[in-house]
Amino acid sequence: MARATVQDVAKTAGVSVGTVSRVLNGSPAVSAASKAKVAGAIRKLNYRPLASARDLRRDRTMRILALAKNLNSPIISEAFRGFGDAAAVSGYVSLIAPTSGDLEREQQLVNMLRNGSVDGLVMFSPAMADADIEALAGQLSVVQLCEIAESESAFGVSIDDRQAALDITRHLISTGSRRLAMIGNRAARSGSLREEGFRRALAEADLSPTQLLFAEGEFDFHAGRRLTRELLSRAPLPDAIFCGSDTVAAGCVREVTDAGLRVPEDIAVAGFDDSIQAEMCVPELTTIRQPAYEMGRVAFDALLARMTERGEHRRGRSFLPHKLIVRGSTKG
């Protein structure tokens, strides 16, 4: 049998489509008798309102799309969980799609916001240029999470990456390291900020970077190993390495250890994110904890405001507090 419609329900219940619709939408202006008849017909016909028809009429979908380079990142999945929980409270469904960092694919997904497939967009790791995000956010509801482009129109939520990198580098220095290296990721906006924090901490202590290496492609365990191998093959050898993520730090620890050096006695290693990798590593990683779940919640609040408010909406960025987690991979 074909899908039931309001018409069918109305006929079966012996009322008008208007009444059916009112019951569906919980309008108070319906008699208990009608309500019961409609409820019965709905059950009997196994009726569900068709989303596209409802969306067309209401001019909104109650759906939100999140875009991320990959779904694998613990920070992203945790932030998205926080976002989704907050969204659910307001009746929104949140979906996520990976872009693989591919601009074309990202554009295709962003078009879902442009063509009204979704009411709002969350961008975790945009491939598009800052100016394009700016233009998009000028007209539609967009919020940036974790990675924030400079933008007048879009709102973003993250930690203060520069400060966090400053904090953890200061920790490295305060525990006696003097020859500091960094393995970073300039491809990510947050990566540049972490580099800044690293440099600033060194400058404070009148030190200069012993080595600075940046990933070309992926920023993962293998990249961490490869870059560390490169780093260890050059003089001067560092006595501490700050890595832009825990996964990279895990690769780093592995190579340092395989080279017959001890962590942290010979070389201290610091990560970033406080993901499960930090605990799986031996020794466990000193790292920066991001309040990812809470960041997601805050991001939804901002997006909701953007979606519902008529005129002005929140702009700029919101920084949530991070925390230095000291473990065995650094002295101290």
Added chain:
Amino acid sequence: MARATVQDVAKTAGVSVGTVSRVLNGSPAVSAASKAKVAGAIRKLNYRPLASARDLRRDRTMRILALAKNLNSPIISEAFRGFGDAAAVSGYVSLIAPTSGDLEREQQLVNMLRNGSVDGLVMFSPAMADADIEALAGQLSVVQLCEIAESESAFGVSIDDRQAALDITRHLISTGSRRLAMIGNRAARSGSLREEGFRRALAEADLSPTQLLFAEGEFDFHAGRRLTRELLSRAPLPDAIFCGSDTVAAGCVREVTDAGLRVPEDIAVAGFDDSIQAEMCVPELTTIRQPAYEMGRVAFDALLARMTERGEHRRGRSFLPHKLIVRGSTKG
């Protein structure tokens, strides 16, 4: 300014809405002149067809929803990537949403299929009962991936979990282990199959399980540590432990090592999935590789058939070949 419609485009281009629609949908029956005029108007007005109106008319959305307990699993994200790539070729967009294993949340998302928000559904780790999946798949387009419920109506893609567990347990036995333990997960359908394979391999060799432990809640690194601790506190001690996932195996290796025992000399450890965790572990894990990306592609083919074919569609399940990966965590 308000959103432009086909009407606006038609007026601006000086043609009828029919012509605009034909251009939009690439109909060949349009003169080059009209096509150019419409294209110009579309650009000028920055027009995008409204998804809900188009979906309503066409009675399909070209969207597919995938449901998973969490997005964090390497197997799931890789399988979803394969699925998404295949879907994109056919013009479908695939989105994914986490359920956290919560039945109510899963139902809410499944309703997106029922109400036509999406054309098809992929289930990675269903919380709902097999009978409910059966009923759902009887009417709508559903495919199961990795975790497959027994079902007449739904199609599913996975590896042969029982055979894979049999293979890896045989490897453990063939490399000299005689007192085998397992840390498994009865909550997952695949977990039970892996247990069966484990038991069968032991039976073949006239052995019986030394210990069998099952996770209560999460099946993760911490659970792996906890269960291994429990396992090591009891006699008799095993000389090999088969874990239902690499992450759990990593926790297992950690506890065995911390207890002053050597892997694999005192206790061999085997994982499952060949995720990056298997390589991050020291020693690296012997494990089972799943062709996750390819599984996703096959799943899409099946779902597409289900969505487009009129009558009968593929049923049952498709098993893709797994592979035993031998590394340092087992003797051999």
Added chain:
DNA sequence: CTGTTAGCGCTTTCAT
């Protein structure tokens, strides 16, 4: 090749 028109299924006035 093009214009006109009838709905897709739903919500929401406007009467009553």
Added chain:
DNA sequence: ATGAAAGCGCTAACAG
């Protein structure tokens, strides 16, 4: 409290 009817934006069938 309820019914009738308009119309959201689009596609497709029909006429020309």
